[in-house]
Amino acid sequence: MSGSEDRSRRGPLLVLPAAAWLVVFFVLPLLLVLVISFVERGRAGGVRTPLVPTIDYYVRLFDPLYIGIFLKSVRIALLVTVVCVLTGYPLGVFIGRAPARLRSSLMMLVMIPFWTNFLVRTYAMKQLLAAEGGVNGLLLGIGLIQEPLSLIFNEFSVVLGLVYGYLPFAVLPMYASIEKFDLSLMEAASDLGANLRRAFLRIMLPLTLPGVVAAVVLVFVPVVGAFITPDIMGGGKVEMIGTLINRQFGVARNWPFGSAMSLALMLMVVVGVIYYFRAADEGARPL
Amino acid sequence: MSSPARAPSSGLALRLGKAGLAVNALGIFAFLYVPILILIVFSFNDTRTVARMTGLSLQWYARLFVNRELLAAARNSLLIAFTSTVVATVLGTLTALGMDRFRFRLRKTFDTVLYLPIVIPEIVMGISLLLFFNLAFFPVIRFMSGASLTLGLWTILIGHIAFNIPFVYVIVRARLVGFDRTLEEAARDLGADEWRTFWRVTFPLLLPGILGGALMAFTLSLDDFLVTVFTAGTASPTMPLYIYSLVRRGVTPEINALSTVLLLASMGLIVLSLAAQRRE
Numbered sequence: 001m002s003g004s005e006d007r008s009r010r011g012p013l014l015v016l017p018a019a020a021w022l023v024v025f026f027v028l029p030l031l032l033v034l035v036i037s038f039v040e041r042g043r044a045g046g047v048r049t050p051l052v053p054t055i056d057y058y059v060r061l062f063d064p065l066y067i068g069i070f071l072k073s074v075r076i077a078l079l080v081t082v083v084c085v086l087t088g089y090p091l092g093v094f095i096g097r098a099p100a101r102l103r104s105s106l107m108m109l110v111m112i113p114f115w116t117n118f119l120v121r122t123y124a125m126k127q128l129l130a131a132e133g134g135v136n137g138l139l140l141g142i143g144l145i146q147e148p149l150s151l152i153f154n155e156f157s158v159v160l161g162l163v164y165g166y167l168p169f170a171v172l173p174m175y176a177s178i179e180k181f182d183l184s185l186m187e188a189a190s191d192l193g194a195n196l197r198r199a200f201l202r203i204m205l206p207l208t209l210p211g212v213v214a215a216v217v218l219v220f221v222p223v224v225g226a227f228i229t230p231d232i233m234g235g236g237k238v239e240m241i242g243t244l245i246n247r248q249f250g251v252a253r254n255w256p257f258g259s260a261m262s263l264a265l266m267l268m269v270v271v272g273v274i275y276y277f278r279a280a281d282e283g284a285r286p287l
Numbered sequence: 288m289s290s291p292a293r294a295p296s297s298g299l300a301l302r303l304g305k306a307g308l309a310v311n312a313l314g315i316f317a318f319l320y321v322p323i324l325i326l327i328v329f330s331f332n333d334t335r336t337v338a339r340m341t342g343l344s345l346q347w348y349a350r351l352f353v354n355r356e357l358l359a360a361a362r363n364s365l366l367i368a369f370t371s372t373v374v375a376t377v378l379g380t381l382t383a384l385g386m387d388r389f390r391f392r393l394r395k396t397f398d399t400v401l402y403l404p405i406v407i408p409e410i411v412m413g414i415s416l417l418l419f420f421n422l423a424f425f426p427v428i429r430f431m432s433g434a435s436l437t438l439g440l441w442t443i444l445i446g447h448i449a450f451n452i453p454f455v456y457v458i459v460r461a462r463l464v465g466f467d468r469t470l471e472e473a474a475r476d477l478g479a480d481e482w483r484t485f486w487r488v489t490f491p492l493l494l495p496g497i498l499g500g501a502l503m504a505f506t507l508s509l510d511d512f513l514v515t516v517f518t519a520g521t522a523s524p525t526m527p528l529y530i531y532s533l534v535r536r537g538v539t540p541e542i543n544a545l546s547t548v549l550l551l552a553s554m555g556l557i558v559l560s561l562a563a564q565r566r567e
Contacts (some may be wrong), residue, residue: 011389019397020376025449026404028423029415036418046422069481087315094312106312108557113319117510117551119530120546124322127329127337127538129385137338167319196300225408228299230514242410248519249414259418262411283397 037259045253057260066244070264073240075225080162084170084219085212090174092211097183107175112282114168122232125151125161129233153235161233162223169222170215177211215279217273225265241265294316323393323550330543337538347544357545360529361439367525368508371447376501378448379455386456387463406455413517416446438520449505462496496551502560506553525553 040052060066095106113121122263128134129151136148151157189199205212227242236241242263250256292359310319329337331506333344404412417438425436470492474484519528526549533542 011391011394013398014385014389015391018382018538019400019457020402021378022404022449022452025416025419027400028336029419030407030411032418032423033411033415036422038470043527050363071439072300087311090308090311091315094308102447109316109319112554112557113323115506116323117527117530117546117549117553119328119512119527119534120321123530123534123538123546124326126534127543128322128325128343130337132338134329136339137336141339164318164322167315196304206564221406221408227410228531242408245410245414249417255418258414262408264408266411267565270406273406279427286344 033262036256037257037263041254041256043253045071047256054256057130059261060231060257061091061264066261069239069244070241070268073224073242074268075164076159076240080166081157081170081216081219082211083159083163084167085174085215088167088215089174089178089212092169092178095175095179095223096178103179110168110175114172118228119166121165122161122229124134125164126232129157129160133263150175152233153237155234156237157233158230158240159163162226163231165229166219169218173214173218173253174208174211178206181208183242209280210219213277221269224269288380298429300383316490326543327550329545330547332540332543335539337543337545348548350541351544351548356524357529359388360524360526364522364526367440367444367447367504371444371451371508372501372504373454374448374496375451375504378454379410379499380459381457382452382456383459383463387460387466401453401456405457406473409450409511410514412446412450413513416442416449416514417517435520436548443515443525444516446518447508447511450514451504451513454503454507455497458500458503459493459496460483462499466492499560502556506556 036047036246037057038055039054040048041052072237091110095103095110103240125134130136131148131150131152133152135151137147139145140148185203185207186196186199189203190196194202225242226240227246230238230240231246233241245258245261245265248254248261252258275285314454328340331343331345332340333346382401386394386401399535413432420438420442471484471488472489475481479487486509510527512526512531515525516531517530519525524532530542530545533545
């Protein structure tokens with residue numbers, strides 16, 4: 001192995017096993033989704049054979065019902081992202097300002113949920129809000145209410161569950177940026193006459209922006225296509241793109257329509273992320 | 288923007304800001320941990336309710352250890368997590384070395400392919416594998432050898448290896464960025480052959496990255512729901528599929544007990560990962 005400009009055959013050989021695996025079990029399946037989205041469905045799942053080409057499923061995506069579900073998913077994902085960033089950023093600052101020996105323990109407290117099974121955490125939240133659950137038990141117990149409140153299976157419980165699930169994803173990158181930021185710069189700014197708000201907007205925010213940018217992507221992307229949380233916390237009453245796609249492969253048995261939806265979701269996410277990174281890049285430059 | 292009385296007002300603002308930060312932090316930690324703590328407490332309840340404690344009992348834990356379905360799911364999960372971790376760690380590490388040290392055709396394209404599974408929505412990866420196995424892979428195998436295959440543990444395993452390779456690759460590659468190649472040259476100058484140089488110099492230096500990648504892969508595999516649910520078919524659930532079926536049915540202290548055991552297991556993993564990082 002000599003020099004990084006080595007043009008021997010060894011590079012391709014080292015890469016070959018993983019490349020083969022990913023081409024067969026990742027790239028080909030994605031291409032198949034594309035193909036299937038353009039053919040007619042079979043009666044009991046699968047596709048009609050011989051294949052009958054159609055663009056019906058893409059036309060159907062523009063039905064107000066489905067447009068509405070896409071828009072609702074984006075709205076929920078934006079709301080969850082905003083809540084996670086607005087609460088996670090100050091938490092990052094708090095941990096960044098804590099004494100050095102406390103910092104790793106505090107970050108540990110953020111990491112533990114991150115490493116905990118997602119279903120277990122979603123269940124913990126469901127159990128708290130359920131009709132026979134903790135919050136209702138407490139309120140009934142102190143006599144504040146006579147009937148259990150319906151706190152679950154609505155958009156609020158889905159948003160709460162998603163924030164609960166993805167908040168650690170927002171804190172980690174923002175903390176990484178904040179930790180590198182030299183807090184004495186804020187003092188310097190205030191010595192030079194800037195008030196706290198101005199110092200934050202002009203100095204701290206621009207310098208920690210990469211963390212915020214990463215946090216937004218790490219929360220928005222999984223949330224917009226989420227399945228588990230809307231399914232468990234929504235109880236079939238809150239439809240998002242993820243639950244809609246899942247239904248096409250379950251009870252609705254409409255694989256081509258599910259494929260078209262999946263591609264629409266993927267396109268939205270990938271184009272959105274590229275556009276967003278470009279915008280974030282430009283936003284950071286003049287400052 | 289009101290600057291005349293700057294010194295006192297900014298002092299007050301600063302103090303308010305600090306208090307605000309502390310309140311926010313306290314609120315978030317409560318938000319993150321109260322549901323988990325309540326979950327643990329009710330796993331020791333002696334009746335089926337999870338609304339109030341009626342007495343202490345270990346019966347829900349006792350039931351876990353005689354629940355055959357659960358034990359089978361746990362075994363499946365561990366088997367898939369372990370196997371997919373080993374395969375993905377070897378393939379991901381080789382790929383990181385190949386991509387870092389050599390230039391070849393299609394290298395840039397492959398780099399993009401390696402990042403895609405991390406970015407695209409997981410449900411898309413799940414349904415793509417379902418379509419692939421049912422509409423392409425199985426028919427082709429049947430056509431070529433006459434064998435009719437069905438979804439099962441092995442298809443789950445294939446999917447897990449596919450999404451784990453990129454994560455191992457990214458973590459090991461990051462470790463290679465700061466790698467001091469002169470150490471390898473020194474070993475070569477001292478007469479070590481390439482094989483020996485790799486095992487005595489390169490590999491030990493990469494080990495923390497490799498272990499970090501393996502741990503990530505293991506956790507992702509144990510946790511995965513969406514790729515698993517679409518590649519599992521009808522038989523043999525893994526732990527997340529089993530928990531999902533329980534949670535859909537309702538809220539019981541038995542799930543609380545199971546969740547508590549899993550929580551302790553993931554804490555164990557965190558301690559392991561910290562120990563691995565200390566070795567650096």
